[in-house]
Amino acid sequence: MSIDSHISKRKISELVAALPEIYQPIFGHENEFQDAQRTCRERLEQVVTLYSVLSNQLGRALNVLDLGCAQGYFSLSLAALGANVVGVDYLQENIDVCQALAESTGLSNVRFETQEVSDLISKIQKDQYDLVLGLSVFHHIADRSGHDSVVLLFSKLAECSAVAVVELALAEEPLPWAKSLPKDPHATLEPFSFIRRLRETKTHLSDIERPLFVCSNRMVILRDRVFTFERYTKSPHPLAKDGPMGTRRYFFGNGILIKQFRIDGQLAQHNIEEITSEFDYLSRYSDLLEDTPLPLHFEKDHYHCVLARELVEGELLIERLLSGAPVSPIELISQILDQLCALEHNGLYHTDLRTWNVIVTASGRYSLIDFGAIRTTPRDCAWPSDIFVSFFCFLGEVALKSTASPTPLRTPRIHYAGLPDPFASAIRRMWSSPRSEWSFSSFRDIWLSLLPCLDSTDQLSLTPCEHNGNAIWALEIELFLSHLLTLVRDHNEILAEQQTHLSSLEKTAHRETEAIARSVETFSTHFTESIKDQDLRIRADVHSSIAAVSDSMNLKFSKEMSEIDLAIEKVREENQFSRQQLLERLSEADGSFSARLDQISADTTAMLQREITILNDMIGSVRQSVDVSESRFRGELTKVLGAYAELEAKLINHQKLLSNELSSMRIVALTSARKLQALQLSSSRLRQLIRECEHKQSALAVRLSEMKQELSAELNEAVEEVRDSVSALEDRISQLALPWWKRWRRLK
Incomplete structure (x- = not known):
């Protein structure tokens, strides 16, 4: 058992060492690997609390999906609580660590897959998961595919899952993806009906803290309570449109009304006073009026006030x-x-x-x-x-x-x-x-x-x-004010339409700018890669041509040198054979001369002279043979030198051909560079057009502001005139009523 444990720890250490980064704590080995980039403790506390509340609400273990699970810290922590978890990450090294940790801890209710987040969300079935985690994942998708693609993914999650816990990057972050994010993170979560900010947490990338949200289209999830709802609205009545600047939401379900007011903006104090006043009244005076509902739950944090009460069934007047x-x-x-x-x-x-x-x-x-x-x-x-x-x-x-x-x-x-x-x-x-x-x-x-x-x-x-006349005069004043208000409302509607149209134009321009930037970047990348590929192909062709010529020349030169070596060796063998024969004969002559010198002394001189004559003849023949061999060797050497000169001439011709090909390739590269320069010029012109559009939009915004100021001034003047008229009317009424009052006093 200890050997298996030791092997498991060693395997985990090797897998962790192979990671490009340790983003999360290593589950079950927090003390051994203390260099995680994020602690995750605060977020895990929030996730575990939500899991417990939802599990108690449903009365069973939850099915959880962890998008971008990294090293699986959240997945394994929830699996240890009994959840059925699927963790997904695009990096195989992360999945290897997750699987090893699950195996070492004996958690069979968790599995991990290597997959892109976008691809997985598109395949999710309705009610497949109760809880979906997406912690600091979606800004990468926004940077790659645009913010609208993230909103579409959240629409699918809101439709198919019960609850989502999401951590979002902010546009204020000094990081590359910030340009793809909206100023208000709630705009990204718009597909969800219920959105509650849980807290902010620090990251290792900047000093700006990222918000953590819990979202749902089915449930209102509070600290220790969960309410289900069938419908919701942002407007309390038909004339309110989007309510007080979109800071309020109303949820209806099972005879309950839940009010959620945001208290982190301009209307924070107003929203706090209104919802706390309602809770105080319902708590103290529930029996004062008939049909007064009972309060069920109230809570307040740094971001929201939520009141749940009984629903008064009926129809608004x-x-x-x-x-x-x-x-x-x-x-x-x-x-x-x-x-x-x-x-x-x-x-x-x-x-x-x-x-x-x-x-x-x-x-x-x-x-x-x-x-x-x-x-x-x-x-x-x-x-x-x-x-x-x-x-x-x-x-x-x-x-x-x-x-x-x-x-x-x-x-x-x-x-x-x-x-x-x-x-x-x-x-x-x-x-x-x-x-x-x-x-x-x-x-x-x-x-x-x-x-x-x-x-x-x-x-x-x-x-x-x-x-009477005074009443008719008052009626005319009210009609005038009503007509004036109608004009103001019509003008406000026109301004609202223009602002909506302007906002739509800004969004369209922003999307088109992003699309153009991505297209230019993609084209530039593809063009650069194409140039690099073409350059590599040319270099490879040149190298292969040079290598082929070099191999051919080396082969031919080696063959010629082999022939020369064979010829030289042959000459050497022939020369060596002649000398050996001469030495043998000299040795025999010397032996016979010594023997005959001992035996015959008389005819020594004659025999010696004959032998010397024979020897001289043999030396002459040897010299002649050597001269013939030398002339033959010189002829062969001349042939070899001629072949070498011919090869050298061919090599010079090949070099000239290669030089011509390189010149043509330089011309092609120069032409491509000119095309790239023209493309950059077109891109700069496009940027100039975009700047001109932005200037026009700014001018339009200034004009709208001036129109608002003019309208405000006209309205103030009209109000002053009405006040003067009302004051004059009051004075006139006083003048008319005073005599009658005095008469009545006298009569009395």
Whole structure:
């Protein structure tokens, strides 16, 4: 057992040593390999907490996909908790380490694959995975294929998986991929309905911390609670469009409403006050009004406030008014007045009484909602700030069954002129009483006193009352203001359309710029590679030609030299044979001479002379043979030298041919360089066109800003004129009312 363990550790050490980088801690060997680039501890705590919450919610172990698993630290940690994990990475060295770690720890519920993240996501089936991890992976895809491709991948993940935990790189990072990322990381996660930022963590690449998100299209995942939902919206009502700058989301499911407000932007304080006020009211006054929901959960962190409460089933009043569904104005105001009086009795006021904050319940009852707008100060959240004057506007909208957009201002219906009874009479009586006596209770008394005077049938008929000159004058002022607001709204819509179009143009220009840059970069890369390949081919051809010529010359030269060597060897052998024969004969002559000298002394001189004569003849023949061999050798040597000169001439010709080929190749390379220079010139012209487009966009933005300023100035002037007119009207009313007041005092 210890031997196997030792072998396993040695194998893991070898595999870790082969890694290009140790990005994560090595699971189970953290103390042995302490040079990991990221600690991963903070992120693992968040992932483990989410896993526990989701596992408890589903009542089983989760199926987990770890995209870009690196050395498998998160995959193996979740597998140790019982999860069924699939880890994916494009680098085979990482997968080898992961598989060895899984084998050494005995975890059979985890497997690893070598695969590209984009390819795997395109193959995911619906509900194949409960939890998907994508930690610092997608910025590489954005840099390679563009930001839109990442959004498409998230769309597939949002559709097929239950929950995703994602860590995103930021555009502020001083790194190459930053140019491909949006300024707000939420734009990348737009395919998800629920997006919650968990924390920021440091990286080894820069001082900028990266955000960690949990996302889902099915669940709201909080610290220790999970709520499922069927639908969600960013707008609380039809006229709100994208809500307060897109910082709020509303989730509906199983009789529960979950509100999620972001508190990390410009509207942070406003969002905090509203959602905490709603939670406080529901916690303290749940029995004050009928149909008040109970709070279920509330939590707040550095980035979000989330409130879960019971859902008040029904239809918004604004939706009924816009659809033309039947609405009973008399019954509506009577029920809303009862609720406003109950709040007033407890020192509370609804500061945002609008048609979208009244709901028609399933039983047909009209009830107040938006409990975050209930405050202790009697001041409306918008114009008009007076809580009762704002209520008069609400009465006008209900009486006329029409509601306009609240942007930029609410439509002024603060006077009774133009309204039918009993609305006109009730508002006229309130205006006639001192402001210090105004209250919802007093208005309810006036309202109830007018109801018996109406012609009551199955459906109350609202007949307009006659008005004096002052009322008509006030009505004209309101009509003028309404017309002015309509013009402002139309202009704002035009500006919004232009801004949308400009934004679309900017996005299109950005995409086209990125595409052109990628195309130029790709073409430049391909062209450079083509030039390199062509240069390598030319060099290879030249080298092969030179090698072939050299081999041919060497072979021929070797053959000629072999022939010369054979000829020389033959001459040497012949010469050696003649000398050997001479020596043998000399030895024989010397022996016979010595023997005969001992035996015959008389004829020694004669025999010696004969032998000398024979010897001289033999020497002459040997010399002649040597001369013949020497002349033959010189002839062979002359032939060899001639062949060598011929080979040298051929080599010079081949060198000239190679020089000509090199010259032609230089011409081709020069032509290619000129084409590349022309391409670079075209690229610079294209960049110049892009800069001109950017200048035009800047000029357009400046013009839009000037138009906004001009419009704001005109609106301010119009508002000042209206204020002057209202002031003059008040003075005129005072002048007209003072004599009547004095007469009444005298009569009294």
